[in-house]
Amino acid sequence: MLHTILTGLAMTLPADRPVxxxxxxGASHDAPENTVAAVKLAWDQKADAAEFDVYRTKDGKIVVIHDKDTKRTAGGVNKVVAESTLAELRALDVGAWKDKKYAxxxxxxxxxxxxTVPAGKSVxxxxKPGPEVVPELLAEMKAAGLPPERTPVISFNAGVIAAVKKAxxxxxxxxxxxxxxxxxxxxxxxxxxxxxxxEIRADGLDLSASPALDAEYAKVVRAAGLKLYVWTVNDVAVARRMVGLGVDGITTDRPGWLREQLAR
Incomplete structure (x- = not known):
């Protein structure tokens, strides 16, 4: 009975608050992930925000890449990001693996x-690493000059979240x-x-869109005053279920396509 009531309440949310x-x-279904091209395509596809991953190089620069090394996205050329300089990493082609037009x-x-972030958009x-990269990360974010509400930091590492909120x-x-x-x-x-x-002073949770995330689960999170985002949703039925739970946002490889599907 409780499940039915909560589900009914959650289903009233989409009309009142956009997701x-x-x-x-970036728009990683169509462009090589974590590149300027992919992020710009996300804006072209009218995404509200773009998500991307960062590591620190050997010479203390923050770069955008998902893996700890370059093997998967650099055509088999394998360099460990933390053991390589920015110049060494910049010599690699990370577009050709996706499509020759991105070579x-x-x-x-x-x-x-x-x-690349337009007015009104967020990232x-x-x-990906631990709290040790937070000082350089925050320094580069400050230099970019974007409002803090448009540049949330996310991490699986609870220590990273705690370090960001402390600083x-x-x-x-x-x-x-x-x-x-x-x-x-x-x-x-x-x-x-x-x-x-x-405990770590997080402003919200970013959860996998699994069956475990149901109406009761979402209600507990939201009742605690926490934002609720979900990842990585490329299935319309799952996306609609997440909308029905009243999540704040849905991360997807196909932002333009998913928006179109949800509007039908």
């Missing part, structure tokens, strides 16, 4: 990607957590996540 569409690694695309710096900056209480920070039962066996409960989120 943000976030391009995962010559380079690993971008955080500054280059932030420079979700996922920190910059005004900067939104969301803790990423997987609820994948097949991979993680027993997903954490909503109450457990809320407790930890409060």
């Amino acid at each position: 943000e569409i976030v391009g995962h690694r 010559g695309e380079r690993i971008p710096t955080l500054a280059e990607v932030l420079a 979700f900056i996922e920190v 910059r209480p005004d900067l939104p920070a969301y803790w990423i957590v997987s609820l994948n039962a097949a991979k993680d066996k027993t997903p954490p409960t909503a109450a457990e996540l809320v407790t930890k989120a409060k």
Whole structure:
């Protein structure tokens, strides 16, 4: 009975509050992930925000890349990001693997990607390493001059979120957590996540859009005053279910396509 009532309440939310569409690694279905081309395409596809990943180079620069090394996206050329200089990484082609029309695309710096953000748009900056990169990250974000509400930091690493909030209480920070039962066996409960989120002063949660995230789960998160985002949704039925739960945003590889599908 409670489940039915909560589901009914959640289904009233979409009419009252829009859901943000976030391009995962840019518009990564159509362009090489985590490149300037992919992020610009996300804007062209009318994404509300773009999500991308960052690492720190050997010479202390923040670059946009998902993996700890370049093997997957640089045509097999394998350089560990943390052990390579920016110049070494910039010599690599990270576009040709996706499509020859993107040949010559380079690993971008955080500054280059932030420079693409149009007025009214946001970026979700996922920190892949640990808290040790936070000082350089925040320095580069400050230099970019974007309002803090448009540059939330996200991470699976709770220590990163805690470090960001300690240094910059005004900067939104969301803790990423997987609820994948097949991979993680027993997903954490909503109450457990809320407790930890409060401890690290997170402003919200960014959860995998799994069956474990139901109306009751979402209600507990939202009742705690936390934002709720979900990833990575490329299925219309799943996206509609997430909208029905009243999530704040949906991360997808196909922002333009998903927006069109949800509008039907």
